[in-house]
Amino acid sequence: MPVTRPHKDLRSPRPLQERLISNVLLACAIVSVLTTAGIILVLLVETVGFFRVVSFGQFFGDTEWTPLFARKRFGIWALISGTVLTSAIAVAVALPLGLLGAIYMSEYASQRLRRVLKPAVEVLAGIPSIIYGYFALTFVTPVLQRVIPDLAGFNALGAGIVMGVMILPIIASLSEDAIYAVPDSLREGAFALGGGKCAVIRRVILPTAFSGIAASVIIGISRAVGETMIVAIAAGQQPRFSFDPRVAIQTMTAYIVQVSLGDTPAGTLEYRTIFAVGMTLFVFTMALNIASFYLRNRVMRGGVL
Amino acid sequence: MTRVDRQRAESEAGSSDALASPKMRVEDLRAWFGRSEVLRGITMPVAERRSTAIIGPSGCGKSTFIRCLNRMHEVVRGARTSGRVLLDGEDIYEDGVNPVRLRQLVGMVFQKPNPFPMMSIRENVLAGLRLQGIRPKNRDDLVERALRQAALWDEVKDVLDRSGSSLSGGQQQRLCIARALALEPEVLLMDEPCSALDPIATAKIEDLIHELRKQYTVVIVTHNMQQASRVADYTAFLYLGELVEFGRTDRIFTSPSDPRTEAYITGRFG
Ligand SMILES: Nc1ncnc2c1ncn2[C@@H]1O[C@H](COP(=O)(O)OP(=O)(O)O)[C@@H](O)[C@H]1O
Numbered sequence A: 001m002p003v004t005r006p007h008k009d010l011r012s013p014r015p016l017q018e019r020l021i022s023n024v025l026l027a028c029a030i031v032s033v034l035t036t037a038g039i040i041l042v043l044l045v046e047t048v049g050f051f052r053v054v055s056f057g058q059f060f061g062d063t064e065w066t067p068l069f070a071r072k073r074f075g076i077w078a079l080i081s082g083t084v085l086t087s088a089i090a091v092a093v094a095l096p097l098g099l100l101g102a103i104y105m106s107e108y109a110s111q112r113l114r115r116v117l118k119p120a121v122e123v124l125a126g127i128p129s130i131i132y133g134y135f136a137l138t139f140v141t142p143v144l145q146r147v148i149p150d151l152a153g154f155n156a157l158g159a160g161i162v163m164g165v166m167i168l169p170i171i172a173s174l175s176e177d178a179i180y181a182v183p184d185s186l187r188e189g190a191f192a193l194g195g196g197k198c199a200v201i202r203r204v205i206l207p208t209a210f211s212g213i214a215a216s217v218i219i220g221i222s223r224a225v226g227e228t229m230i231v232a233i234a235a236g237q238q239p240r241f242s243f244d245p246r247v248a249i250q251t252m253t254a255y256i257v258q259v260s261l262g263d264t265p266a267g268t269l270e271y272r273t274i275f276a277v278g279m280t281l282f283v284f285t286m287a288l289n290i291a292s293f294y295l296r297n298r299v300m301r302g303g304v305l
Numbered sequence B: 001m002t003r004v005d006r007q008r009a010e011s012e013a014g015s016s017d018a019l020a021s022p023k024m025r026v027e028d029l030r031a032w033f034g035r036s037e038v039l040r041g042i043t044m045p046v047a048e049r050r051s052t053a054i055i056g057p058s059g060c061g062k063s064t065f066i067r068c069l070n071r072m073h074e075v076v077r078g079a080r081t082s083g084r085v086l087l088d089g090e091d092i093y094e095d096g097v098n099p100v101r102l103r104q105l106v107g108m109v110f111q112k113p114n115p116f117p118m119m120s121i122r123e124n125v126l127a128g129l130r131l132q133g134i135r136p137k138n139r140d141d142l143v144e145r146a147l148r149q150a151a152l153w154d155e156v157k158d159v160l161d162r163s164g165s166s167l168s169g170g171q172q173q174r175l176c177i178a179r180a181l182a183l184e185p186e187v188l189l190m191d192e193p194c195s196a197l198d199p200i201a202t203a204k205i206e207d208l209i210h211e212l213r214k215q216y217t218v219v220i221v222t223h224n225m226q227q228a229s230r231v232a233d234y235t236a237f238l239y240l241g242e243l244v245e246f247g248r249t250d251r252i253f254t255s256p257s258d259p260r261t262e263a264y265i266t267g268r269f270g
């Protein structure tokens, strides 16, 4: 005879407490999504307002940026070049140092040393960037001026180098995670094939960790592109389309600071420029974040981790 | 090993020329992980162009033993050894012996197939040479020869540029064998090479070992008694880090001289 007794346990309702918690969490999630959506919406509306007056041609087809002067020019490339230049200097400093540091911590340091080194490196990431900014202006630039006599007081080089120091822990720490995650079975396989330590690192470990390392560099670049304080303090306020690291430049972020802190009235065209610049910056960092997301996803799926 | 066993092993050695001048000789080999001694003085020969099986219950030191034969044991932090391991009469633990060079002569295949995931099948086969900074000229021939020896060529000849990890487990393991053979080693160590594989893949690897032992000196760790009796000319039974018994496989399996060996091969423990 078949059992007809209903399964009590299967039908009991979820307890009130559990439903409450899940609703609260849902509300939190909705608030953060709405906030983000709101910010993007404001950015979009103001940007559209800007492009009603200034054409795409004026914005993307010019290399002079003078919206605060009587003869207004809106060539965004003057600001993009400043951002790209300082970020490139930062990566040139942070990539080799960070990668070598990561290799050392993962492959050479003893477990004990690694447990001390890694948090020590990560502490660097906690230093407020305003301190880095004054460090660039009052220490690094004067030191560099002894070597490069025609280095301006505000310049891309000092700011870029210090920005490199700032993103160094990000690149070192995330690359170290990627390198450390390479399975020991691959290391052993490579050693058993008669590989020396350097060859094993170069031919097997680094290629296997490549996606993770690339993701760490992209996150570092994205931090450099969005960094504001260091460049506002130490790189100057002079938008110019130039890749000369010795002179003062202006980055997209530094321009936004300059206008926000000034007395430009809301609703004017000058005021709207910061949203157009902000949108450009947002597109930059968004693209970088998507790239790093894609790379990290590949690491997870690729059977590499 | 008792004195009687030793005499017996030596008399076997005398009666069979394969053991008269072995490819390798292990003499009083001890190995430690930190403070714990996991190999407690092992002495045995490894016959040239024959296959030797290492059997014993889990944790008895089989992997440690085989890893001492190409100095992979010392790669582990805190691991060390004492005693001698002679390869063609030369102690591989002597000062001045380069472990990197040694591992080119004594290749190794691991329990879990470990092809390099970022390399194609072709690159995997050439990986050993690339790791040593050698760029051989006749690369295609070399790849084909190694893959044929590993009985994998027919299955992969059209997909050599695919990733090594796209293959099935059994194919991956044969790729790892091909990778080791591409270096033309003299000794091939295999640590439970079939334990992660299904029966069909296992049969293929066993057939392969039958072929390989004509040309190479093979040492294979296995926990599978049938496998040992099928592929091995000689068998060594390890128990708690000691060599309990060593001899011709047929003799070990038909008339073991130590009661522990008998208990193990009849499945009463392990
Ligand atoms: N990396 C290690 N660190 C410490 N002890 C280990 C390590 N690897 C193995 N051992 C110990 O050494 C002994 C022998 O291990 P192993 O040689 O792997 O045995 P088998 O291969 O016969 O199963 C075991 O007791 C094991 O716990």
Ligand SMILES: [Mg+2]
Binding pocket: B062, B063, B064, B191
């Ligand atoms: Mg084992």
